Amino acid sequence: MLQAAPEEMLSQKAAGEDHSLYWQFAHIASGDNWWMHHVMKDGRGFVDDYPTEPQAILERLTVSRDRVLNFFTAADGEAMGREFEFSDGDDGRTTWIGRDRVLYLTAHELHHLGRAELALWQFGATDLPTFP
Numbered sequence: 001m002l003q004a005a006p007e008e009m010l011s012q013k014a015a016g017e018d019h020s021l022y023w024q025f026a027h028i029a030s031g032d033n034w035w036m037h038h039v040m041k042d043g044r045g046f047v048d049d050y051p052t053e054p055q056a057i058l059e060r061l062t063v064s065r066d067r068v069l070n071f072f073t074a075a076d077g078e079a080m081g082r083e084f085e086f087s088d089g090d091d092g093r094t095t096w097i098g099r100d101r102v103l104y105l106t107a108h109e110l111h112h113l114g115r116a117e118l119a120l121w122q123f124g125a126t127d128l129p130t131f132p
Helices: 020-036 054-080 098-123
Strands: 083-087 093-097
Touching: 020 054, 020 098, 054 098, 093 098
Parallel strands: none
Antiparallel strands: 083 093
16 A cells, blocks of 8 residues: 555645554554564564654565564474563553464554555645555
């Protein structure tokens, strides 16, 4: 969808939105990478920035996708059943199962893709890929 979006629309915010389309797409990748670094602790680091160039966002999305897929498919999907504990800094601890995090990351991505698609339609874009 990012590649199909008219570039002049990517810096715009749709009515009712707090963020631009650039932000929506970059947030998908950043969210995945945050979870992989802070909760799954995959050792690959975390870059806390949101690129605003389509090619940089696309590269970040590709790296993010590969990071999640490689982690959760390694060793016959062993991480899907593993427990991951996270401390929120206020002495609160939460434990998640890998499969739950994959479902969460998928829902998060679809949520922001839906927001981006709706914004593009609001802006008048007509030739976009749609979800079945």
